[in-house]
Amino acid sequence: MCRSIKTxxxxxxxxxxxxxxxxxxxxxxxxxxxxxxxxxHNAEAFDAAVDAVAEATEKLLSSLVVRGAS
Structure with missing residues (x-):
């Protein structure tokens, strides 16, 4: 989808x-x-979306279990 987003x-x-x-x-x-x-007139909605996605990203990454990781 967006190639500039890295894993x-x-x-x-x-x-x-x-x-x-x-x-x-x-x-x-x-x-x-x-x-x-x-x-x-769209800045508030845009910023709120960025905050929500960043929060979801943090929750996801903290919940993942990566096999073989020590």
Whole structure:
């Protein structure tokens, strides 16, 4: 879907920062909405979506069990 979003789970990435998750969320919301930067009247919805996707990403990554990881 969006080639600029990188895989954030081990073994592809050992350490993932909040900034990494937020950047991926931003790319996802940009792709889905079709906006690089939304107009002022859409900014609140856009920012809320980025926050929600970043939160979901953090929950997902903290819940995954990667076999063979120590």
């Amino acid at each position: 954030l789970r081990p073994p592809f990435e050992e350490s993932v920062t909040e900034e990494d998750m937020r950047a991926a969320a931003l790319q996802y919301v940009r792709k889905i909405s079709g906006f690089r930067r939304p107009a002022a």
